[in-house]
Amino acid sequence: MYLSQTSEYAIRAMCTLAAVPPEQPTRSKDLAQLAGIPSHYLSKIMRVLVQDGLLTSERGHGGGFRLAKPARKIRFIDVLVAMGQDPETSRCAFGWDECDAARPCALHPAFNQMKRDFVRWATKTTIADVAAAGGLKQAVRR
DSSP states (O other), X not given: OOOOHHHHHHHHHHHHHHTSOTTSOBXXXXXXXXXXXXXXXXXXXXXXXXXXXXXXXXOSTTOEEEESSOGGXXXXXXXXXXXXXXXXXXXOTTOOSSOSSSSOOTTHHHHHHHHHHHHHHHHHOBHHHXXXXXXXXXXXXX
């Protein structure tokens, strides 16, 4: 499954925030540096994630971004949908206007299986799962 650059950056930002203590807001420029995301691009992504209720934002001294709910309750599918990349859309991998089980393209069976597997993974995998996989908390603390 192909992810847009925006979706990849959003996932990276969310996983990085999951590694930060929840009581500690993270400034956008610090998050950009920690996650390796261009700061101007990140600010647009963060605005969308706040609007979709995945993040909270506090202005001023001591402000920054935090996860809006525990990382174990934020699934990858939530982040992807917020970024406008719903993997459940029925787009033909071969480029046909009409492609379904009744009129499948050559790639339909394989692409549908891959899409089902990806959606299953994105629906059950949370930001906490990635943060717990190791390495991320150490990278954030440096």
